[in-house]
Amino acid sequence: MRREFLKYLSEMPVLWFGISVLVGLIFIGDTVTDLEIAFAVLYVSVILLTVRSGRTGAIAVVGIACAALTILSYFLTRHGASQAGLINSALSIVAIGATTYLAIRIETIDARAREAQSELARMSRLMIVGELGTSIAHEVSQPITAITANGNAALRWLAAAPADHDEARRAIERIVADAGRAGDVIGRVRLLVSRSSPSRDMVDLGEAIDNVLELVRSEIRKNQILLRTELANDLPLVAGDRVQLQQVILNFVMNAIEALADVSADVRELLVSAAAAESKITVSVRDTGIGIAPARLDRIFEAFYTTKPNGMGMGLAISRSIIEAHGGSVYAAPNFPHGTVFGFTLPLDGKSRG
Ligand SMILES: Nc1ncnc2c1ncn2[C@@H]1O[C@H](COP(=O)(O)OP(=O)(O)OP(=O)(O)O)[C@@H](O)[C@H]1O
Ligand SMILES: [Mg+2]
Structure with missing residues (x-):
C-alpha cells in the first residue's frame, strides 16, 4: 500500500510540486495578511487542482490539510480584528469543505465512467475475439499439426539404423519454433481479453x-x-x-x-x-x-x-x-x-x- 502510494507520487511529480508550492504561498499569504482578509479561500484552487490526481483519497487529504492550515494561520496571524478573522476562517473552511465534497463526487462519477468505458472496451474485444474464434483456432492448430509431424519424423530418424541425430535435431528445432508460435498466438489472445x-x-x-x-x-x-x-x-x-x-x-x-x-x-x-x-x-x-x-x-x-x-x-x-x-x-x-x-x-x- 505504502509502496503503491510512493510509486503514484513519483508518477505525478509536477502536479504535486505545483500543489505544494501553491499551498505554501497561500499559507504564507494568509499568515502575513490581516485577519480581515479571507486569503484562505484561495485553498479552493488547490483542491480543484488535486482533482487532476484522479484519487478521491488524495482530494480528501488535501481538503483536510487546507482546513488545518487555515486554522493554524488564524492563530499565527498577528494583525487584524480577531472576530473578523474568526468569521473569515470559518467561511474559508466552509468553502474548502464544500469544494472538497464536490470534487470527490466529480471524481467518483468520473471514475465510474472510466470503469464503464474500459468494461465496454473489454466486451467489444471479447466479441471480436469470439468472431475470430475459428481463425485463431486455425492459427494455433497449424503449428500443433506441424509439431506432431515433426515429432513423428524425429522418432523415425532416431529409430533408423544407424540413427540420424542431425535430422532428428533439426526436426526437434522445428518443434520448438512451432511451439513458440502457438504460444505467441495464445499469449496475444490472452492479453487482448484480459480484464485490466x-x-x-x-x-x-x-x-x-x-x-x-x-x-x-x-x-x-x-x-x-x-x-x-x-x-x-x-x-x-x-x-x-x-x-x-x-x-x-x-x-x-x-x-x-x-x-x-x-x-x-x-x-x-x-x-x-x-x-x-x-x-x-x-x-x-x-x-x-x-x-x-x-x-x-x-x-x-x-x-x-x-x-x-x-x-x-x-x-x-x-x-x-x-x-x-x-x-x-x-x-x-x-x-x-x-x-x-x-x-x-x-x-x-x-x-x-x-
Ligand atoms: N472501413 C470501413 N469501410 C466502410 N464502412 C465502414 C468502415 N468502417 C466502419 N464503417 C461503417 O461504420 C459503421 C460503424 O462501425 P463500427 O465499427 O462502429 O460498428 P460495426 O462495425 O457496425 O459494429 P461493431 O460494433 O460490431 O464493430 C459500420 O456499420 C459501417 O457502416
Ligand atoms: Mg466494427
Whole structure:
C-alpha cells in the first residue's frame, strides 16, 4: 500500500510540486495578511487542482490539510480584528469543505465512467475475439499439426539404423519454433481479453500493429486480401495503454476486412501504416472496400450506428473514446479511388493520459 502510494507520487511529480508550492504561498499569504482578509479561500484552487490526481483519497487529504492550515494561520496571524478573522476562517473552511465534497463526487462519477468505458472496451474485444474464434483456432492448430509431424519424423530418424541425430535435431528445432508460435498466438489472445484497467506503458505502435495483424492473419488470407504495411522503423514510443491501443487498431482492421468482403476479390487491398512527424504519431488503416458515403462520415463514430445486420455499432465509438482519453484524435476519410481510410493521431509530448 505504502509502496503503491510512493510509486503514484513519483508518477505525478509536477502536479504535486505545483500543489505544494501553491499551498505554501497561500499559507504564507494568509499568515502575513490581516485577519480581515479571507486569503484562505484561495485553498479552493488547490483542491480543484488535486482533482487532476484522479484519487478521491488524495482530494480528501488535501481538503483536510487546507482546513488545518487555515486554522493554524488564524492563530499565527498577528494583525487584524480577531472576530473578523474568526468569521473569515470559518467561511474559508466552509468553502474548502464544500469544494472538497464536490470534487470527490466529480471524481467518483468520473471514475465510474472510466470503469464503464474500459468494461465496454473489454466486451467489444471479447466479441471480436469470439468472431475470430475459428481463425485463431486455425492459427494455433497449424503449428500443433506441424509439431506432431515433426515429432513423428524425429522418432523415425532416431529409430533408423544407424540413427540420424542431425535430422532428428533439426526436426526437434522445428518443434520448438512451432511451439513458440502457438504460444505467441495464445499469449496475444490472452492479453487482448484480459480484464485490466487502463495502464500507462511506453507503447511501440509498430509492434502493436504486428500483434494485431498476427491475430487476423488467417482472416485476411481467407478473404483473399492483399495486406501491406508501411511502418517507419524509427517510430518513437507513445505513452498509453497497450491493450486499448491494440483494440483500436483491431477495430479499424476488422471494419476494413468487413468492408472488403463486399467488393470483388481482385481489388481487396489493406494498407496499415504508422509514421511520426513533429510532435505526433499517426496510424492509419486504408482499405479499398465498399467505402462510406460522405454524408454518413460524421455519424459512424456515434455509438450504435451500424449498417451491418449483426453489427453493434460500438467499434468506432469505443475507438474514439480510447484515443481521446489518450489525448489524441480519430479521423475517417474516403480513400482514393475507392474505400476508406481510418486513422488516429497521438501526441508525442508525453502528456497523454492512459
Ligand atoms: N472501413 C470501413 N469501410 C466502410 N464502412 C465502414 C468502415 N468502417 C466502419 N464503417 C461503417 O461504420 C459503421 C460503424 O462501425 P463500427 O465499427 O462502429 O460498428 P460495426 O462495425 O457496425 O459494429 P461493431 O460494433 O460490431 O464493430 C459500420 O456499420 C459501417 O457502416
Ligand atoms: Mg466494427
